[in-house]
Amino acid sequence: MDTLTTIKTRRTVRQYKNDVVSKDDLATLIDAARMAPSAANMQRIRFVVATSAPLVEKILRHTAWGGFVKPRRTPTWGEDAPAAFILLTSTESPEKETIHADAGAAIQNIALAAVELGLGTCWIASFDKTAVAEALDLPSSSHPLYLVAVGYPGESPVSETVEDEDSLKYYLDDNDTLHVPKLSVDALTTVSYTH
DSSP, X not given: XXXXXXXXXXXXXXXXXSOOOOHHHHHHHHHHHHTXXXXXXXXXXXXXXXXXXXXXXXXXXXXXXXXXXXXXXXXXXXXXXXXXXXXXXXXXXXXXXXXXXXXXXXXXXXXXXXXXXXXXEEEEOOBOHHHHHHHTTOOTTOEEEEEEEEEOBSOOOEEEEEOTTSOOOOEEOTTOOEEEEEEOHHHHOOOOOOO
16 A cells, blocks of 8 residues: 555544454554654654553543544443553653654554554543553653554544535444544645745
8 A cells, every 4th residue: 555545544443353463563553653753853752552451451441532423432341442552651741842743743653554554543642641650550750642542443434525614523424434524635725836
């Protein structure tokens, strides 16, 4: 799959199959993440991978999922939950703005690499950072930023191009397919030419 197709194919996945993700595939995702741009190449993002069932279940309890489609897209342990979580942490205070840019770039690389591996991901900002840090026994110097859920997709969300006046609210149709509106290029872009 070429890069542009991968970008256009990637969608957030909130329902997963009960299949284990291999350590090699998870290592591939981290390898992709480490190659992401990093402000001043300081490489302040670290990754904690949770794969054991008890730990993944514990983390799942401290996450919030897809507000517009709750509870139908809130994963249930043992049914449609992710197989693993990747926690992104920072070696510096999360108040530093570039930390979040670094994390976003790393997460995008994870999400795109996952598509290539037949995996799905969900970038999660809404989770109990204290509870997850305790579950993972993180040192106090490690600042939790974001979670990425990883697993084999149990759904096939679709995107649709919309214009400024259209709703951007993602929704489930009558067939339980998740639709994700994305603004068109024209709606997002101002072109300025200088001579």
